[in-house]
Amino acid sequence: MSAAELIEPIGAQGGALSLPDAADWLQGRTLYGGATALIAYTAAIRAFPDLPPLRAAQIAFVAPAGPEMELRRDIVRQGRNVVQVRSEIWCEGRCALTAFWLFGTARDGNASHEAARLTPFPAPATDSEPMMTGKGPAFIQNNFELRRAQDTSGPGEPVVRRWARLTDHGALDPVSELILLGDVLPPGAMRAMQRPGPISSINWSFNLIDTAPATQDGWWLAENACQQASGGYSAERLRLWNADGAQMLDGQQCVAIFG
Incomplete structure (x- = not known):
């Protein structure tokens, strides 16, 4: 489906x-x-x-x-x-x-401040290594394409960054795409876990930086970064950028870390 x-x-x-x-x-x-x-x-x-x-x-x-x-x-x-x-x-x-x-609705602005850009910005998705091919949940295999967007792997800084797009990109309006993709990555705390174990999103809140988001060829850069983890919970920051490096979404999430 x-x-x-x-x-x-x-x-x-x-x-x-x-x-x-x-x-x-x-x-x-x-x-x-x-x-x-x-x-x-x-x-x-x-x-x-x-x-x-x-x-x-x-x-x-x-x-x-x-x-x-x-x-x-x-x-x-x-x-x-x-x-x-x-x-x-x-x-x-x-x-x-x-x-x-x-x-x-938009109003006459009384403040102006652009979202900071991610630096250094990763190589384009088309030049990046495919990930999760033949692995992971069925919803990933059947509906998403993921590509590497950071050099590190395994334990380390608790940040997970990937290029992501829908297999049938363009079938949804861009805002719906961002909502569907916003929670697609595992938490950054995955890199700080002492042993493998299940994880579960508890909530998610976000601000849409651009109310008319757009990107190239359906690719969005997704990042989950652990802000703090203890007691079986992780506080995460979730962000999405378009292929040109403009931030589209900024969010927060609480994740349950089991095991």
Whole structure:
């Protein structure tokens, strides 16, 4: 099931949604977090099609999400410029995901400051080594292309950086692509783990730096960097750049580190 097929049956009315072919998107016993975030976002924008551009989001991965779900969404507040929408995924009678989406129209600016560029910027994706070929979860193998974007491997500085794109890039609008890709890498804390063990995203919040993101040939540079890890949790910073080095998304995440 492609990303476009995943969200195709989501209607404006919300309610029950069945995705019997979504096994390709499973990560353990739940759907991949980026997929559930995309489902929740799509439910919001299809229910309320006249929303201004997306600016930010706060997403909580509350419980495992399966292929049989109920979609709920409502406008929490609509002001002159900003609209805040809540969307939820319910599975088996309990909330599996809850999200707040902040949409806002542009205003005359009273501040101007460009996002810092990553230096040194890695070699282009087309010149970089493919990764995860024939390895990893099915949702990676079937839906994403990943390429190396850093020289280090194995233990070391707790940062994971990869070029990433959808196999069917261009089938989604760019904002939806970023939401689907934003959680695709393992946490930077993976490089600081003392032994192999399972990991699980608990939440994800982000600011969309560019409300009309664009890149070349579908390639985005993704980075997960551990800010601090202890007690079985890691505080992560998640960022995405386009192929020209302009930052598109800046986020934070709490990750559970088991084992």
